[in-house]
Amino acid sequence: MPTTRRSLGSRLGAFFALDDDWSRPTPAIGRRDLVTGAVVEVVGLLTLEMARSAGALEDVDAPWWVSYLVLSAGALALIWRRRFPLVVAVYLAAHMFVTGVTMPEVMGQVSLQICYFVGLFSAMAWGRSRRTALLVSGAILVFMLCWVAWQFALGTAVQEMLGDEGVPDTAGFLGPIAAVVLLTFVVNVVYFLGAIVGGQVAWRGARQRAELADQASTIAAQAESLRRRAVVDERLRIARELHDVVGHHVSVIGVQAAGARRVLGRDPDAAAAALGEIEESSREAVDQMRSLLGTLRDIEAGAEGEPGPSRTSGPGVADLPDLVSSRSGEGLRTSYDAVEDRPGAAGRLPAAVGLSLYRTAQEALANVTRHSTAGHASVTLRVRESGPTPFAEVEVLDDGRLRSGTSGSGLGLLGIRERVASHRGECEIGPRATRGYRVRVRLPLVAGSTGAPVEQDARDRAAEATRG
Structure with a gap:
């Protein structure tokens, strides 16, 4: 031209x-x-x-x-x-x-x-x-x-x-x-x-x-704006974490307390076991809340230019079996299954992906306990490292119906969708065609991330801290 x-x-x-x-x-x-x-x-x-x-x-x-x-x-x-x-x-x-x-x-x-x-x-x-x-x-x-x-x-x-x-x-x-x-x-x-x-x-x-x-x-000015936005996004993430932790453990405590009340007179040993579960669940909830509040203090210190102590990234897919088993009882049976295309693939997931999958399953099971008449719930973890589109997926299925008078605020499902959006993943939440409810979340994996877990974890931690 x-x-x-x-x-x-x-x-x-x-x-x-x-x-x-x-x-x-x-x-x-x-x-x-x-x-x-x-x-x-x-x-x-x-x-x-x-x-x-x-x-x-x-x-x-x-x-x-x-x-x-x-x-x-x-x-x-x-x-x-x-x-x-x-x-x-x-x-x-x-x-x-x-x-x-x-x-x-x-x-x-x-x-x-x-x-x-x-x-x-x-x-x-x-x-x-x-x-x-x-x-x-x-x-x-x-x-x-x-x-x-x-x-x-x-x-x-x-x-x-x-x-x-x-x-x-x-x-x-x-x-x-x-x-x-x-x-x-x-x-x-x-x-x-x-x-x-x-x-x-x-x-x-x-x-x-x-x-x-x-x-x-x-x-x-833009850097300062981005810094403030990162702080706000991190606070929102912590709010979602607190919602998931409190919702999960409170629902577990409620189930175990109901079971203990019903068997207290005729089976003291079962009642004692249920009270022990309540004690353990409450202690775990307090520990996780302390960790999240400590992270919030770290954010405030970082906003003032003072580095705070590092915190652990929280639970991951390795904790899913314990999470699922803790939901069994009081008329609800739970099962867990992990499907991997390569041995040990679940253990190589980035920390942020594992945390998001865990919180998704936690929120879905809490909703089953609080709002569903289901007698059985299953959690399936799928990890595929090979192929053009490697992914990690968790699916929670139940066979119940919505219990009347138990509608929630919807913040839990909104938190799941925000987690999925931060990873550019896919989310399917809604009733099943036959019976029950399905929560399925699929998060893409960066090619080669499992072969270089340190670099990918760093990238995912950065994405976790700045998403929103």
């Missing part, structure tokens, strides 16, 4: 940023400006005195103190070059013209030439409006070139450069007068254009630094 070549005017407009609304912040007069003006003043007076002592100012008719005053008026103006750049540029241009007409030898001093250059440079570098700065600088350039042309028209400039000897013989391609005129114009154009272009380059550099500062500020 052919590229469209821009015109010279559009390129110049882009270079001078005429359509850019950014204004460079104008600094107050500070130590830097005072030092600059003082240094130029001292150096200018020293060089002026050396020139006067060498006889270079013999043609100046004004008293010596007038020359000193004229030079000071130009040097000290640099103090305001950043605060009022356009005013200083116009003032120095007028200073150059008046001094050049009345005392050209003083105007030609290096120190004053530096002042004029810096004044025009500052107009482009610190001017708030690009169009105004370019207009003022261009007007100064045109005025100065017209002044040079007027001097040549009067013949004074050529006479001063050639001296009293007249037109010398030359071996060059140009005549002496043409060479003098051309050289003078080239020097002045380079001088003034150099100040204008240099000032614009300085302005563009400041613009780029401001953009980088804004980008850095935006990145910092």
Whole structure:
């Protein structure tokens, strides 16, 4: 596809940023400006005195103190070059013209030439409006070139450069007068254009630094927002964990307490066993809640920049048999089965995947106990490491119906769906076609994750901490 070549005017407009609304912040007069003006003043007076002592100012008719005053008026103006750049540029241009007409030898001093250059440079570098700065600088350039042309028209400039000897013989391609005129114009154009272009380059550099500062500020704000979101997401995860832990253990305690109450009079040993289950379940619930609350404290410490102690990642698929067996009793029979395409595949699951599968089975069994008339519930774990789409799946089936008057808040099922979404998995929750209820969750496994459990666990822990 052919590229469209821009015109010279559009390129110049882009270079001078005429359509850019950014204004460079104008600094107050500070130590830097005072030092600059003082240094130029001292150096200018020293060089002026050396020139006067060498006889270079013999043609100046004004008293010596007038020359000193004229030079000071130009040097000290640099103090305001950043605060009022356009005013200083116009003032120095007028200073150059008046001094050049009345005392050209003083105007030609290096120190004053530096002042004029810096004044025009500052107009482009610190001017708030690009169009105004370019207009003022261009007007100064045109005025100065017209002044040079007027001097040549009067013949004074050529006479001063050639001296009293007249037109010398030359071996060059140009005549002496043409060479003098051309050289003078080239020097002045380079001088003034150099100040204008240099000032614009300085302005563009400041613009780029401001953009980088804004980008850095935006990145910092986004990082802080992401950090806060990660903290909120982790708190939501802990809330889901607490819901699962409390729901599971409270339902187990309720089942065991009901059984103990019914057999307390006729079978004290069975009642004692049920009370022991209640004691163990309550102790486990307290331990897990302490761990989750400790993790919450770690989050608060991390939000304040203080690292907290590391916590265990919680239960996994290895704890599923104990979970299933704890649900048996009081009219509910449970069974557990694990299907692996390779031996030991379940033990190689990432910690975050194992935790999500465990919490899914825990919540599903708690719902069976609280809300279903089921007499049997089965939990099946399936892990497939081979094939194009390796996965880990847990399925909880029961054969009951919804018990009237036991509707829940729905937060448990919502938590399951959020866990599945965080792993980009599949979730099936609802009644079965024949009878009962099904909760099936399938989580994909990253290819090669079981062969490199350490790296995958790290990735899954990061996903677990930042999901939502």
